[in-house]
Amino acid sequence: MRTRFRPDHQLTTRMLVTIFLLGLVYAAFIAALVVLIKSIVVVVLIAGGLLFAQFWFSDRIALYAMGAHIATPEEEPRLHAIVDRLCAAADMPKPRVAIADMDLPNAFATGRSTNRAVLCVSTGLMRRLETEELQGVLAHELSHVAHRDVVVMTVASFLGVLAGLIARFAFYSSLFGGGRRDDRDNTFLLVLMVMAVSVVVYAISFLLIRALSRYRELAADRAGAILTGRPSALASALTKVSGDIARIPTRDLRTAQAFNAFFFAPALGSGVSLSSLLSTHPTLQRRLDQLATLSTELGEEV
Template identity: 85%
Template sequence: MRTRFRPDRQLTARMLVTMFLLGLVYVAFIAALVVLVDSVVVVVLIAAGVLAAQWWFSDRIALFAMRARIVTPEQEPRLHALVDRLCATANMPKPRVAVADTELPNAFATGRSTTRAVLCVTTGLTRRLETEELEGVLAHELSHIAHRDVVVMTVASFLGVLAGLIARFAFYSSLVGGGRRGGRDSGQVFLMILLVMAVSVAVYAISFLLIRALSRYRELAADRAGAMLTGQPSALASALTKVSGDMRIIPTRDLRAAEAFNAFFFAPALGSGVSLSSLLSTHPTLQKRLDQLASLSAQL
């Protein structure tokens, strides 16, 4: 179904380039592991298993991790009314709506397709935002679904997860089975561990940088598309300012618990101050997002 969200050719091009580069890294990664690890079958099974789990269960995993629940129109009439109106305006299928009972003010979309998508908001977000501000956030998340970049990010993040799993598997299997390897001395086993770890770290670093670069652009694209759909960039800018400001008063423990979902959040779960994590953030700076919305307001 063709939605009324404007096609974003730059976003599409960046997603294709990122997936192509990640694919090249993935092929090189598997080739290196086939050479370094004894069992090719184990490598293939792990790769296929992780990808299948991320593809089929990404929505359930995200909802479980955030302790979110699917809600009905009777349970959340305000939320459903906004989503209904936005989906009708955008001419797109309505995603399932979920709520996470947490003070962290945020929202995210997940799911392997537009028909399996879930749009989740936190109670901390709905309590803080006015109706027009909440509508802007929901339009932002619906843009992610319409442009299918939720699916792209889910698949793209697979490589980093796989690299971590392979590194752990190689380390522990060598540690446990090292004494049984009659044909190799301890030096060879240790060298194999180092090689597998080095390849995994390199792959993780490359995928990390590529995904972060794509993620920052997709957030700007979603801001732009969401603001154009509602016709109120100032409302989205107000929501961004509120959420980013209130993020500083959320306990550090809660921010760290939610940090793994930053690539999917409306605003990153980061405290105040500039650090390496903010410089390599999944999101552009607040000022950059506000500047873009101000420019859209002037155009409209």
């Protein structure tokens, strides 16, 4: 899909490298499971079924998990008007627009293709941001759609999900195993091996996805700010959202943290300190510094 968003060759290269490396890990993972479980049919059915479900129903799963629904122009005229303007400016198809009725101020884009994309905004975000700030956030999310990194992240995250599910299944099957002692010992050893392979695969995919996620957020900030011509508005939105998220109850943050890689800003409390290696997003200061530099380059009048 060709749009007026500038092509980001570094982002494209990073996505291709990440998918290639995850593909190698995925192939080794499947081969190890076939050797351990000794049933290629079972492994292929499990892996293929989960990949199909995650890819084909990713938008529905995300909206359901966040308690969101598709919003009509009559229901949310302000939101649709902003999306219409941005899509016209970017010369791209308009994604479906959804609303999540939650106080957590955030937004995300999802979908298996640019034609099936969904742009979701929380009521908490709309209530807190001025129109120009909201426009900056939505331009950021539309950049994810235009550059197809939403699709790449959906596919890339599959391996970690699969490894995590298999490790959990193996753990519980070991707890409830029965039969003769020798059979139990053999089963327990097999379960340990499957869990060990799954944990290694999950760790590798975890790090690769987070490395890609941090860069894609910087790329979306840059592309969204260039589209609107107002880096300062996006910086203001980032500052507001990050500060307000820190005041959201920890319990509510935990329910949303599974979607951090897709959010505009990560759902983290003020007391959370994560290594940059493990974070899905660059630091707030890193993002603000980039926007300040971009504002100077564009000659923006603040």
